[in-house]
Amino acid sequence: MNNPDYMEAKKYGEDISLDEELYRNLSGFHIKSLYGPEDIPKFDYGTDLGLPGEYPFTRGIYRTMYRGKPWTIRQLGSLGSPSEANRRIRQLIQMGSTGVSICLDMPTIMGRDSDDPMSEGEVGSCGGVAIDSLEDMRNLLEGLPLDEISINFVSNSQSPVILAMFVAVAGEQGIPLAKLNGTMQNDILKEYQAQKSYYFPPRPSMRLTIDTLRFCSENMPLFNPISISGYHLASAGATPVQELAFTLANGFTYIEEGIKAGLSVDSFAPRLSFFFKAHNDFFENIAKFRAARRIWSRTIREKYKAEDPRSWRFRVHTQTSGSSLAAQEPENNIMRVTIQALSAVLAGTQSLHTNAFDEAFSIPTPRSEKLALRAQQIIARESGVINTVDPLGGSYYIEALTNEMESVSYEYFREIENLGGVISAIEKGFYQSAIADSAFKYQEEIEKKKRIVVGLNEFVTDEEMDIELREPDPEFEKQKVADLTALKKNRDLNVVKTCLSEVRQVIQGSDNVMPVLIKAVKSRVTLGEIINVMRDIFGEFREESIY
Amino acid sequence: MAGERKKRILIAKPGLDGHDRGAKVVARALRNAGMEVIYAGLHQTPLQIVNTAVDEDVEAIGLSILSGAHKTIFPKVMSLLKQKGISDILVFGGGTIPKKDWGILKSIGVGEIFPPGSDTREIAAYLYKVL
Numbered sequence: 294m295n296n297p298d299y300m301e302a303k304k305y306g307e308d309i310s311l312d313e314e315l316y317r318n319l320s321g322f323h324i325k326s327l328y329g330p331e332d333i334p335k336f337d338y339g340t341d342l343g344l345p346g347e348y349p350f351t352r353g354i355y356r357t358m359y360r361g362k363p364w365t366i367r368q369l370g371s372l373g374s375p376s377e378a379n380r381r382i383r384q385l386i387q388m389g390s391t392g393v394s395i396c397l398d399m400p401t402i403m404g405r406d407s408d409d410p411m412s413e414g415e416v417g418s419c420g421g422v423a424i425d426s427l428e429d430m431r432n433l434l435e436g437l438p439l440d441e442i443s444i445n446f447v448s449n450s451q452s453p454v455i456l457a458m459f460v461a462v463a464g465e466q467g468i469p470l471a472k473l474n475g476t477m478q479n480d481i482l483k484e485y486q487a488q489k490s491y492y493f494p495p496r497p498s499m500r501l502t503i504d505t506l507r508f509c510s511e512n513m514p515l516f517n518p519i520s521i522s523g524y525h526l527a528s529a530g531a532t533p534v535q536e537l538a539f540t541l542a543n544g545f546t547y548i549e550e551g552i553k554a555g556l557s558v559d560s561f562a563p564r565l566s567f568f569f570k571a572h573n574d575f576f577e578n579i580a581k582f583r584a585a586r587r588i589w590s591r592t593i594r595e596k597y598k599a600e601d602p603r604s605w606r607f608r609v610h611t612q613t614s615g616s617s618l619a620a621q622e623p624e625n626n627i628m629r630v631t632i633q634a635l636s637a638v639l640a641g642t643q644s645l646h647t648n649a650f651d652e653a654f655s656i657p658t659p660r661s662e663k664l665a666l667r668a669q670q671i672i673a674r675e676s677g678v679i680n681t682v683d684p685l686g687g688s689y690y691i692e693a694l695t696n697e698m699e700s701v702s703y704e705y706f707r708e709i710e711n712l713g714g715v716i717s718a719i720e721k722g723f724y725q726s727a728i729a730d731s732a733f734k735y736q737e738e739i740e741k742k743k744r745i746v747v748g749l750n751e752f753v754t755d756e757e758m759d760i761e762l763r764e765p766d767p768e769f770e771k772q773k774v775a776d777l778t779a780l781k782k783n784r785d786l787n788v789v790k791t792c793l794s795e796v797r798q799v800i801q802g803s804d805n806v807m808p809v810l811i812k813a814v815k816s817r818v819t820l821g822e823i824i825n826v827m828r829d830i831f832g833e834f835r836e837e838s839i840y
Numbered sequence: 841m842a843g844e845r846k847k848r849i850l851i852a853k854p855g856l857d858g859h860d861r862g863a864k865v866v867a868r869a870l871r872n873a874g875m876e877v878i879y880a881g882l883h884q885t886p887l888q889i890v891n892t893a894v895d896e897d898v899e900a901i902g903l904s905i906l907s908g909a910h911k912t913i914f915p916k917v918m919s920l921l922k923q924k925g926i927s928d929i930l931v932f933g934g935g936t937i938p939k940k941d942w943g944i945l946k947s948i949g950v951g952e953i954f955p956p957g958s959d960t961r962e963i964a965a966y967l968y969k970v971l
Contacts, residue, residue, distance in 0.1 A: 399856040399907050403883075411885070414912025415856050489858030489882055529861050616861070620956045653956050654938050655908070729864050736865045740959055749957045762938055765908060838881035840864035 314743055318577040319735075320534035322697055328689035336692060341587075345641075345682045348594070350586040351695065352683040353641040354606040359679035365644035366669050367392035367445060367610065368662065373417025373769050375424065375432035382437060384659070388666055392443040392644060395433070396421040397451070402490045404451050404828070406821030407773045408781075416770035420656030421447075425777050425821065427814045430458035431465070439463055440472040445520070445610070450492050452479040453501050454820045456508070456518075457810035476517040476566060476610075479505060482543040482715055483522050485836070486724035487529035492824060493831035495716045501806065501827075502547070503554045508807040510561040518561070519547055520610065522568040526724075528616045530732025533572055534698055537581050538705035539724065540567065541588055546715040548597050558597050562604035569642075571633040572614045578633070579685060580694035582609065582640035588699055610644035611637040618653045622748035623760055626650035631668045638672055639685055645669055651760055658763045725839040777819070784817045792818045793826055800830045847971050848898040852880035852889045854917070857907035862934055862956070866902060869960030875967070886916035893921075893929055899971045900930040900951075902963075910937045911944065918948050930970060934958065 316324045325332070343349055346356030355361055370382035370393040382393050398421035400412035406425045407416045416423050422433060437444070439462075448455040456477055463473055481498040484491040491498065502519065509518035523531070523540035531539060544565060551561050567585070571578050590605035599605060613633040618626045627650045634647050647665040649657030657665070673679060685691045712718040738744040745751045792813035799809045813823060851867045853860050860882060867879045878896050880889060893901050905913060910933065917931060932951040942953050952966050 399909075403856040405856070411856060411883075414909040415907055418907045418909055419857070489860060490856075528859075530865075618956075654936055729868070732861050732865055733868050736869070736960060740961060746957070762940075836881070838879050840867045840879050 332693040404824030497831040527570040538702040584698035611642040620653040863904035873964035
């Protein structure tokens with residue numbers, strides 16, 4: 294009983310738990326009861342933090358942060374039908390959303406047209422938009438100011454085709470490519486590691502990614518061609534420090550592949566952006582972002598020799614934690630999301646998506662979506678937290694935690710390097726096991742009550758909470774398939790054949806696929822048709838199922 | 841209990857959805873609870889699932905669905921089993937399946953549905969009870 298905390302507490306008649314297991318963050322780090330100068334012994338303000346907007350950007354990537362530019366409030370604007378999604382996007386803009394994310398439905402995510410037998414029952418699913426042809430992209434984007442609003446396509450394996458459609462529609466609207474804002478998620482590495490919507494083996498997929506990267510760096514200077522995503526790793530079970538390390542390692546891989554393809558690092562590094570999860574542990578989350586900025590800037594500058602300061606900036610979009618939402622007493626999720634959102638703001642995010650409270654069941658209703666957006670506006674306009682830049686900088690706890698996140702990340706980088714790099718590590722099943730282990734451990738902690746989820750394993754009531762849920766339209770799939778069948782009938786089949794054989798040729802060769810894809814989508818070749826040609830040549834990836 | 845065969849369970853992710861966290865956690869938990877678990881992996885069609893269930897001689901099939909396609913997929917699996925004259929394989933489920941749809945699924949013979957937040961020990965206990 295010589296634990297100093299315990300002795301101190303005893304003195305005041307307090308009783309504290311000695312179960313150190315209860316005081317661990319989500320990454321498993323032991324958290325002390327008190328932090329002081331001894332926890333950051335070699336702390337040097339200039340080297341470790343620097344001013345906001347200055348290398349190594351620990352305190353934030355801009356000098357004035359939210360005073361100069363508020364974060365982008367970026368909610369989901371997607372719902373099965375492209376036209377309905379268009380209406381939802383307009384509503385979101387009207388309510389004050391300054392950016393929007395567009396999710397795709399499962400068939401589109403898997404590179405299948407709505408009339409593919411595998412698509413049955415899933416057209417318009419998961420709150421995503423069904424995109425088969427250019428017609429759908431046109432309806433989705435109709436009347437939206439593409440040079441003003443930043444659109445984030447939550448698109449991965451199918452990104453070259455979605456990008457081709459986006460470019461074609463912008464052309465129809467008379468908007469120069471150089472003015473196109475927005476983001477393509479286009480992060481194939483995390484698909485193999487966590488989200489599992491891959492089609493081809495990793496190496497051919499990487500070639501397509503580099504084609505889009507090159508096309509964007511040459512033609513679309515304001516567009517973010519890859520949003521390197523830790524969110525999905527965390528959703529699949531990765532701990533925050535795994536999310537941090539795996540995401541950055543993926544980022545370095547894109548940098549290396551770009552350089553290998555002959556691009557200069559400063560021609561594309563400034564346009565790489567990131568996507569993190571804001572999970573439940575408040576300070577751990579903040580430390581994760583700070584460590585990410587420091588590691589990214591140092592590595593990009595020192596290892597990859599980028600000279601443009603814009604290349605050193607870790608720009609990040611954040612979403613609150615969908616996987617932390619409980620189905621039990623769902624309205625409690627409003628409070629969870631608010632706390633997570635606040636941590637993302639204190640961490641210095643550039644863009645934020647707050648989840649709606651009913652997402653453990655279905656996609657949001659207009660009411661739940663509005664509440665989620667309002668949480669951001671209340672943080673931004675009422676709480677006062679944005680008045681000063683990086684209010685937590687210099688906190689002993691935050692800085693010690695940031696250092697710990699950083700040093701554990703370097704251990705993971707070494708482990709991945711020893712496996713032969715990220716792609717080899719994927720091929721060896723490293724991520725699948727690491728993430729499955731973390732997911733299982735988390736579940737065990739919940740079941741053993743080492744982690745508390747209010748309403749789920751503590752303060753449980755058996756009251757049934759009746760919430761209104763959004764009903765998918767059962768007729769939508771039939772209509773979508775009928776529309777697509779009509780479109781396929783009313784095309785010049787010879788042109789379609791020519792385009793598909795051009796796609797085949799370019800895939801077999803080494804030229805950039807983008808010009809051929811743009812021509813194909815303009816000729817009403819569908820997404821599924823293009824992807825099927827690629828599947829034929831590249832083959833399909835099958836993972837070893839590790840659990 | 842000596843010599844009694846371990847319960848054999850097939851866990852599968854039907855359809856296009858790749859959210860496999862829940863399926864994998866449940867697979868591991870059931871294995872730890874002493875069952876023989878076959879995890880079919882991703883992107884399985886109802887026919888593949890039923891064929892695997894027959895080939896592997898399982899007593900139960902657990903389907904994990906987070907895409908909203910439960911009202912298409914469960915009926916297909918149930919009718920395929922029926923077509924093959926199989927009545928002794930339990931089908932149960934998990935994932936984001938709204939409570940109001942549970943009745944429909946149970947009316948076609950689906951067993952228990954385990955929503956997000958379910959305790960894996962309860963899933964194991966349920967299987968030991970009904971199988």
